[in-house]
Amino acid sequence: MSQxxxxxxxxxxxxxxxxxxFNAITGGSARVGNYPGxxxxxxxxxxxxxxxxxxxxxxxxxxxxxxxxMEEVVARNVIVDEHPDVVINMVDATALERSLYLAVQFMEIxxxxxxxxxxxxxxxxxxxxxxxxxxxxxxxxPVVACTARLGQGREELMAEVxxxxxxxxxxxxxxxxxxxxDLDPIxxxxxxxxxxxxxxxxxxxxxxVAIKYLEGDELxxxxxxxxxxxxxxxxxxxxxxxxxxxxxxxTTPDAIIADxxxxxxxxxxxxxxxxxxxxxxxxxxxxxxxxxxxxxxxxLIMAGMLWAMFYITFTLGAYxxxxxEDGFTALSDLGTTYxxxxxxxxxxxxxxxxxxxxxxxxxxxxLIMFAMLVFLEDLGYxxxxxxxxxxxxxxxxxxxxxxxxLIMSGGIPGGCAVPGVMCARTLxxxxxxxxxxLTAPFMVCGAKTTAYLMLVAAFFPQSPTGAMFAxxxxxxxxxLLVSRLLRWTVVKGESTPFVMEIPPYRLPTLRGVAVxxxxxxxxxxxxxxxxxxxxxxxxxAVMTFPELxxxxxxxxxxxxxxxxxxxxxxxxxxTGEDLDKLVSDAQxxxxxxxxxxALQYSVGGSVGSFLKPVTDLAGxxxxxxxxxIGAFAxxxxxxxxxxxxxxxxxxxxxxxxxxSDRLAADPAWTLPAILSVFVFxxxxxxxxxxxxxxxxxxxxxxxxxxxxxxxxxxxxMAVVVFHTTKLFV
Amino acid sequence: MSEPICLRQLPVNTQAxxxxxxxxxxxxxxxxxxxxxxxxxxxxIGRAPLYDPVALRLRDFTLTLRNSEADHILVIRQD
Numbered sequence: 001m002s003q004x005x006x007x008x009x010x011x012x013x014x015x016x017x018x019x020x021x022f023n024a025i026t027g028g029s030a031r032v033g034n035y036p037g038x039x040x041x042x043x044x045x046x047x048x049x050x051x052x053x054x055x056x057x058x059x060x061x062x063x064x065x066x067x068x069x070m071e072e073v074v075a076r077n078v079i080v081d082e083h084p085d086v087v088i089n090m091v092d093a094t095a096l097e098r099s100l101y102l103a104v105q106f107m108e109i110x111x112x113x114x115x116x117x118x119x120x121x122x123x124x125x126x127x128x129x130x131x132x133x134x135x136x137x138x139x140x141x142p143v144v145a146c147t148a149r150l151g152q153g154r155e156e157l158m159a160e161v162x163x164x165x166x167x168x169x170x171x172x173x174x175x176x177x178x179x180x181x182d183l184d185p186i187x188x189x190x191x192x193x194x195x196x197x198x199x200x201x202x203x204x205x206x207x208x209v210a211i212k213y214l215e216g217d218e219l220x221x222x223x224x225x226x227x228x229x230x231x232x233x234x235x236x237x238x239x240x241x242x243x244x245x246x247x248x249x250x251t252t253p254d255a256i257i258a259d260x261x262x263x264x265x266x267x268x269x270x271x272x273x274x275x276x277x278x279x280x281x282x283x284x285x286x287x288x289x290x291x292x293x294x295x296x297x298x299x300l301i302m303a304g305m306l307w308a309m310f311y312i313t314f315t316l317g318a319y320x321x322x323x324x325e326d327g328f329t330a331l332s333d334l335g336t337t338y339x340x341x342x343x344x345x346x347x348x349x350x351x352x353x354x355x356x357x358x359x360x361x362x363x364x365x366x367l368i369m370f371a372m373l374v375f376l377e378d379l380g381y382x383x384x385x386x387x388x389x390x391x392x393x394x395x396x397x398x399x400x401x402x403x404x405x406l407i408m409s410g411g412i413p414g415g416c417a418v419p420g421v422m423c424a425r426t427l428x429x430x431x432x433x434x435x436x437x438l439t440a441p442f443m444v445c446g447a448k449t450t451a452y453l454m455l456v457a458a459f460f461p462q463s464p465t466g467a468m469f470a471x472x473x474x475x476x477x478x479x480l481l482v483s484r485l486l487r488w489t490v491v492k493g494e495s496t497p498f499v500m501e502i503p504p505y506r507l508p509t510l511r512g513v514a515v516x517x518x519x520x521x522x523x524x525x526x527x528x529x530x531x532x533x534x535x536x537x538x539x540x541a542v543m544t545f546p547e548l549x550x551x552x553x554x555x556x557x558x559x560x561x562x563x564x565x566x567x568x569x570x571x572x573x574x575t576g577e578d579l580d581k582l583v584s585d586a587q588x589x590x591x592x593x594x595x596x597x598a599l600q601y602s603v604g605g606s607v608g609s610f611l612k613p614v615t616d617l618a619g620x621x622x623x624x625x626x627x628x629i630g631a632f633a634x635x636x637x638x639x640x641x642x643x644x645x646x647x648x649x650x651x652x653x654x655x656x657x658x659x660s661d662r663l664a665a666d667p668a669w670t671l672p673a674i675l676s677v678f679v680f681x682x683x684x685x686x687x688x689x690x691x692x693x694x695x696x697x698x699x700x701x702x703x704x705x706x707x708x709x710x711x712x713x714x715x716x717m718a719v720v721v722f723h724t725t726k727l728f729v
Numbered sequence: 730m731s732e733p734i735c736l737r738q739l740p741v742n743t744q745a746x747x748x749x750x751x752x753x754x755x756x757x758x759x760x761x762x763x764x765x766x767x768x769x770x771x772x773x774i775g776r777a778p779l780y781d782p783v784a785l786r787l788r789d790f791t792l793t794l795r796n797s798e799a800d801h802i803l804v805i806r807q808d
Contacts, residue, residue: 063762064762068759092790094789095788095790096789097764098764098790101762252757254758254761259766259767289775293775293777293778298778299778387777387784387793390777390781390782391779391780391781391782497755497759497795497798499759499760499763499792501763501791502792503790504790
């Protein structure tokens with residue numbers, strides 16, 4: 001059968017239940033990818049029945065086909081470029097009038113359309129009846145009543161897809177909508193010229209091109225300019241049309257086009273399509289909102305909710321995270337036991353298992369955080385958060401939705417920038433999203449928390465709580481300040497319009513939440529994993545090579561033998577285990593000293609010393625230099641590297657009190673130097689896992705900007721802090 | 730019929746009919762895509778804790794926009 005393969009695209013406005021239906025249709029066959037060159041998700045799945053194989057692409061949710069945002073561009077380009085055999089348009093039947101706006105535009109392009117009226121259960125519950133047959137007749141498009149949440153209407157929808165593909169055989173038939181006495185003659189004229197010249201007609205219908213010119217669609221006009229000189233003529237006609245409409249009705253052509261589209265839909269619905277209930281009411285949602293977005297209660301509930309999410313993510317997540325870490329420790333032990341000592345062992349145990357283990361350890365956090373986030377998002381609560389927070393965040397050039405990523409990243413100490421950066425994808429406005437992604441790593445993440453706890457214990461033992469609190473406040477201040485700066489400079493531009501729908505509360509399906517969460521986690525593991533493996537190996541090499549010269553190693557070995565001899569002669573009675581313990585006690589300081597020397601001798605150490613003249617400006621002790629370089633791999637490394645640098649051997653980052661004592665005793669740590677390191681640690685380059693995430697969520701250019709920009713900013717701030725405090729101390 | 734007023738000035742829980750939308754460019758298009766075209770009935774159903782943004786009910790759904798964006802929309806009060 002020639003029609004056995006059908007390519008269909010799934011489209012719809014945001015919150016119409018499109019993804020739920022997509023999941024119901026494709027089952028477990030959905031594959032995630034990205035559209036080439038951009039980060040918008042591309043979901044593909046297959047549906048098979050009666051010898052037909054339907055390949056389904058899930059388009060991003062969009063209100064209209066005029067392209068401004070990435071989602072809209074993608075939605076349109078897939079339709080125009082890939083020319084699917086059928087377009088399925090899911091429609092929120094509880095807001096039928098607005099939802100049909102997109103459908104009408106699909107019909108204008110000429111795409112063979114199947115309309116899925118979703119949420120029919122809700123419509124019925126509200127005492128409203130929608131005559132699908134009548135609607136189908138009036139639009140001349142098959143219409144199927146669905147309840148995606150329950151999987152109802154799925155088979156009927158696909159049957160219509162098959163039927164339509166058979167009927168149209170891939171042929172597109174654009175409809176001609178009237179845009180009133182002002183625009184119709186102009187459109188006619190433009191379409192005729194376009195047809196004569198064969199202007200972009202390879203891809204588009206002439207009349208549609210004319211409409212896009214009148215709408216001022218930037219992408220189409222740009223493509224038109226490249227296509228030929230007719231563009232100038234068309235643009236002149238548009239300017240003329242604008243003059244006419246200004247004169248006649250004091251408005252612009254694009255406004256008239258929207259008005260007439262809505263007029264068309266309105267006229268259609270008035271012909272007995274919708275009966276019962278003057279309007280669909282959303283009493284339940286409104287009643288809930290009276291409490292949830294209340295002037296005083298609203299922010300309180302929100303704070304409670306955010307805190308609970310945070311608490312659950314990092315408390316509950318700690319258990320599986322611990323298991324995974326234990327698993328990797330066991331793996332390291334296996335490696336240590338079975339691989340002969342040397343480079344290979346060190347590379348596999350310290351470089352690969354350690355580095356990848358740190359990354360995989362985050363997966364439970366990401367899983368839990370995303371499950372809750374997807375739940376709240378699907379429930380409709382995140383839209384309310386944005387609504388309540390927008391005013392405050394806007395002052396700093398951010399968006400109401402920026403709150404969540406910032407808190408996740410460590411707005412409450414102990415967060416992590418990795419899930420934080422990833423959850424910034426809930427922001428639809430690109431500039432605010434970028435500003436959020438770039439500043440979120442300044443927050444006090446869990447790894448920084450351990451380092452600060454150690455430093456605070458060393459230097460502010462009398463008021464540790466106050467010091468930690470000051471660090472957190474400083475983090476928030478820097479985030480907001482830098483966002484404002486970024487939005488004035490590199491990410492400048494008008495704030496994106498906050499024209500946003502507040503969907504009614506709807507209980508999400510378990511399946512939907514699970515599918516979305518697992519997609520995210522898998523992407524993280526797969527993509528981050530590969531890059532991080534490479535960086536771990538590099539970091540391991542930097543801290544290992546070159547090794548100490550042989551004679552130096554030999555002298556340490558000699559000192560260890562001498563120590564052993566001394567212990568033996570001093571304790572002639574001791575035997576077996578007791579003796580071994582005494583010997584190892586005596587040898588440990590020497591081994592620590594050797595490790596310190598090795599670290600100083602390595603590339604990392606050399607870079608640290610090399611940078612000393614520069615970092616002296618900020619007053620860093622040399623140990624902090626190396627520790628900060630090492631902490632690029634993961635900020636936890638700061639504590640362990642400091643321990644090595646202070647000849648402490650292995651120190652558990654969770655319990656660093658003895659290290660704190662050592663630090664407190666070192667005269668290099670003056671108050672200006674302490675504060676300078678505090679500030680630098682807060683602001684400098686995000687850890688490599690975060691950098692990879694930033695690259696994935698934006699692109700490598702911004703990731704590198706984040707590395708270089710934060711480094712420069714952190715250094716300048718550290719120098720400023722060092723020298724100002726020096727004036728007062 | 731009363732004079733058109735700016736949507737920003739419309740008190741909570743009052744109904745109005747859109748008179749005109751003065752916004753151009755992306756903002757204008759977004760507003761229109763969401764169904765704010767002349768003749769549409771809207772109702773202010775709430776304001777955020779800091780008075781901005783504002784929540785509207787129209788065409789059976791709820792929309793929020795900022796006061797600065799509401800400035801571009803003229804409405805006629807229905808009392």
